[in-house]
Amino acid sequence: MAKFEPQDVEPRKYEVSRRRFLRNAGMVASVPFLGGLAEILGERGASAQTYRDESHPLFASHPAYKFTFVNHVTTNPFFTATQYGMQDAARILGIPTPQWAGSQVSAVSDMVNAIDVAIAGKVNGIATTLIDPTAFNKPVDRALDIGIPVIAYNADEPGNSRLCYVGQSNLTAGAAAAELIVATLKPGDLIGMVIATPGTGNIQPRINGALPIFTKAGMKTEVVAGGALVPAEITAVQAWWEGHKDVKFLYSVDNGDSEAVADCITKNHLKGTVGGSGWDVSLPVLDGVKSGALMFSIDQQAYLQGFVPVIQLFLYNISAGLMKPCDTDSGLGFINKGNVGPYLAHSTRFEGATTKATVYTPPNKILHS
Numbered sequence: 001m002a003k004f005e006p007q008d009v010e011p012r013k014y015e016v017s018r019r020r021f022l023r024n025a026g027m028v029a030s031v032p033f034l035g036g037l038a039e040i041l042g043e044r045g046a047s048a049q050t051y052r053d054e055s056h057p058l059f060a061s062h063p064a065y066k067f068t069f070v071n072h073v074t075t076n077p078f079f080t081a082t083q084y085g086m087q088d089a090a091r092i093l094g095i096p097t098p099q100w101a102g103s104q105v106s107a108v109s110d111m112v113n114a115i116d117v118a119i120a121g122k123v124n125g126i127a128t129t130l131i132d133p134t135a136f137n138k139p140v141d142r143a144l145d146i147g148i149p150v151i152a153y154n155a156d157e158p159g160n161s162r163l164c165y166v167g168q169s170n171l172t173a174g175a176a177a178a179e180l181i182v183a184t185l186k187p188g189d190l191i192g193m194v195i196a197t198p199g200t201g202n203i204q205p206r207i208n209g210a211l212p213i214f215t216k217a218g219m220k221t222e223v224v225a226g227g228a229l230v231p232a233e234i235t236a237v238q239a240w241w242e243g244h245k246d247v248k249f250l251y252s253v254d255n256g257d258s259e260a261v262a263d264c265i266t267k268n269h270l271k272g273t274v275g276g277s278g279w280d281v282s283l284p285v286l287d288g289v290k291s292g293a294l295m296f297s298i299d300q301q302a303y304l305q306g307f308v309p310v311i312q313l314f315l316y317n318i319s320a321g322l323m324k325p326c327d328t329d330s331g332l333g334f335i336n337k338g339n340v341g342p343y344l345a346h347s348t349r350f351e352g353a354t355t356k357a358t359v360y361t362p363p364n365k366i367l368h369s
Helices: 018-024 030-040 046-055 077-093 108-120 137-145 170-182 204-216 230-243 255-267 283-291 302-318 341-345
Strands: 067-071 099-102 125-128 150-153 165-167 190-195 220-225 247-252 275-277 297-299 333-335
Touching: 067 077, 067 108, 067 302, 077 255, 077 302, 099 108, 108 125, 108 137, 125 302, 137 150, 150 302, 165 302, 170 204, 170 247, 170 275, 190 204, 190 230, 190 255, 204 220, 220 230, 230 247, 230 255, 247 255, 255 275, 255 283, 283 297, 283 341
Parallel strands: 067 099, 067 125, 125 150, 150 165, 190 220, 190 247, 247 275
Antiparallel strands: 297 333
């Protein structure tokens, strides 16, 4: 990757600022927390250490709280940054790294079983993706009934009793993406709506949010089911395109689908003929944006989806439940050719691109509306 230069950074207009979040969020412990963050992310100089240790006390001595994250696609590269986020938060707080459990293929039964195991193990908190409207209601209620707090992240179901949701507003994001897409098309154009697992709570809302916009603009639409694993998605999108060569745009709603769309457009030399859009920030997706295979992708800040639940579960426990977990919107950041450069210029744990803890200089100017 090219050497990172601070002056090259163009902030993402629609993105929640991590620096602002860490500075202002009431759920974190202000300066003591920032001191720990500075150390854990690599600022280990004498002045930083003195500031943390002598100027401000740390949290009171506390138990080694055990948390479990239950995920629907545990090996999906999107959640690499989520795992880094939960690891970093746990290290800052001085607790064990949360257990990472669930399913590799969006199997709800595997996820429910993982929640049951966590409950039986008497963990101090659970964070889970609610990808089904009803299947998680009873296990979440069982956890709450014995005093185990449960937070939803990445995917939410408002009918569930979980204490809060940490993640993107998927319905709103889908509508926002659709507004950009219809501006490039004309009535009657066919849009392939590519989704890994139709009906799941984390990505179906992105289809649901976009569909009314497409319909109102007079577009024809067809859902393309890719599957939970990237190789299968690449095959599925290629096969669908071969049977629908009149398609004008491929709208994808998750990282694997985005890689498949970029691959299809690039491999078949469709740039300028078929438009494409992505979701998330894996390197193949970012390369697709840079090359023009994808008009844009969307950053929903996967790191925060791991970091914030750990902070909130910790504070709930240490405060006897008085620090109640609260909804946290992880943002809607559009990445296009104009601002993809900073993503590709350097690797960070925040995007899941490296295991190394790094510290970069923030941009000199922050865009605002």
